[in-house]
Amino acid sequence: MIGQPPGVEPPVLNLANMLTLLRLLLVPVFVAFLMTGDGHQAQWRLAAAAVFAVASLTDRFDGDIARRRGLVTRFGMVADPIADKALIGSALIALSLLDDLTWWVTVVILVRELGVTLLRFWVLRHGVIAASRGGKLKTLLQTVAIGLYVLPLGALLPAAVHAVRWWLMALAVVLTVVTGLDYVLRALRLRSQGLAATRAVTGAR
Template identity: 40%
Template structure:
C-alpha cells in the first residue's frame, strides 16, 4: 500500500477520535482543542495524499474511490457533531451532506459509463470554506466579531456548496442521459 492510500486510511481512522473529542461529555476546552487539531490534521492528509499521488504517479483505483469517501465521512461527521451540539442548523448540514450524495451518485453513474468527473474549482473552494467553517464552529469563541465571521463563513460555504452542485450538474448533464 502506497503513502497516499495510507494517508487516506489515516484520515478515516482519525474520524473516531475526532468524534469522541467532539461528543464525549466533560472534556471541555481540551476536547474542543483536541477535536480542532485532529480535524486539521485529517484535512491536511487530504491535501497531501492527492499531491503525493499525482507528483509520484501513485494514483490507484483504491485512492480514486476511497479518497473522496474519506473526505465525505470526515465532513459529514463534523457536520453531524456540530448539529448535535446546536452549533449548526440541521438544514445546513442536510444540504451539504445531500450535495455530497448527489455528486457521488453522478460520479458512480459516470464511472459506469467510463467517464471520470474531475473535481472543479468550485468544488475545491467549497471544500476549503467548509473546512474553515467547521474549525470556526468547533472553536466557537464567545466574541461578537468572531461569531459574525463564523456565520458569514457558514453561509459562504453553503452558497459554494450549492454553486458547485449546479456547476457539476450543468457540466455533466450528459452523464444522466441513458447510455445504449
Template identity: 40%
Template structure:
C-alpha cells in the same frame, strides 16, 4: 498499500477520534477569557480535524508526484473527505453549533454529486473536481474550524464569523452542486437514452 493510500486511510481513522472528543460526555475543563469559552476537548478535536483536513492535499500530491495513483486511492480519497466533513458537521448539529438545514444541504449535495459521478463511471467517463468543488471544500473546512473553536478570535469583537462562514459554505456548496450538474448534464441524458 502505498503511502498515499495509507495517508487517506489515516484520515478515515481520525474521524471517530474527533467524534470521541466532541461527543463523549466527559467533564473537560474550560478556558474562559471574558465572553469567550472553550473546552480542551474542542481544542483537541479542532487540531485533529485540521491535521486530517490537511492530509487531503498531501495524499493527492504524493500519489501524483510518485505516480502512485490507484483505483483504491480514487475510491478512498473522496470517501475519506465526505466521512470527515459529514461526521464533524453532524456532531456540530448535536452540539447545537450549526443549523441542521445547513448540514442537510451540504450532505445532500455530496450524495447528489457522488451519484452523478457514479453514472459517469458507468458510462466510462470520469468527472474531475471543479474549481467550485475545491472552493466548496475550502469553505466547508473554514466554517467547521470556526465552529469547532467557538468563533475564536472573532468572539472578542462580537462578530459571528462562524455563522457567516457556515452560510458561505452552504451557498458555495449549493452553487458547486448546480455547476457539476449543468456542466455534466450530458452524462444523465446519455444514460437515459440507453434505457
C-alpha cells in the same frame, strides 16, 4: 514525475492511499473528542479541532502526492471523496447535535455531498469527474468554517469571530449548491459522451 510505466496502475497500498485511509480512521477519533462530556468542554473541543486539522491536511497532501508521484489509482479516486464526505459529514452532524450549527445547513450540505458521491459512482465506468476549482474552494470554506465552529471560541475569542465563521459557512453553503448543480451537468455530459462512444464502437463491429 516519478511513477509507474504507462498503462500500469500503481499498487493500491501507496503513500497517497494510506493518507486517505488515515483520514477515515481519524473520523471516529474526531467525533469522540468533540462529543465527550457535554460537548462543550474547552480541552476536548481543542483536541477535536487538532484532529480535524490533521485529517484535513491529509486531504491536502494525498492528492498532490498521488499526482506528483504517479500514484493515482481507482481506489484512491473513490476512497478520497468518501473520506472527505465522512469527515465533513460527521463534523456537521455532531455540531448540529450540539446545537452549535443549525440543522438546515447540515442537511443541505449532506444532500449535496451524498448526491455528488452517487453521481461519481453512476458515471465511473465512463470516466472520473475531476474536482473543479469551485469544488475545491467550497471544500476549503467548509473546512475553515467547521474548524472555527469546533474551536471553543466563546471562551477564547471575541464575538466578531462568531460572525466571521457564520459568513464563511454561509458562503460555503452557496458554493455547495452551485457546484452541486455543476457536477450534475458534468455527470450527464460525461455519461452521454460515454454512451455515444460505446454505441460508436458497437456499430463499428
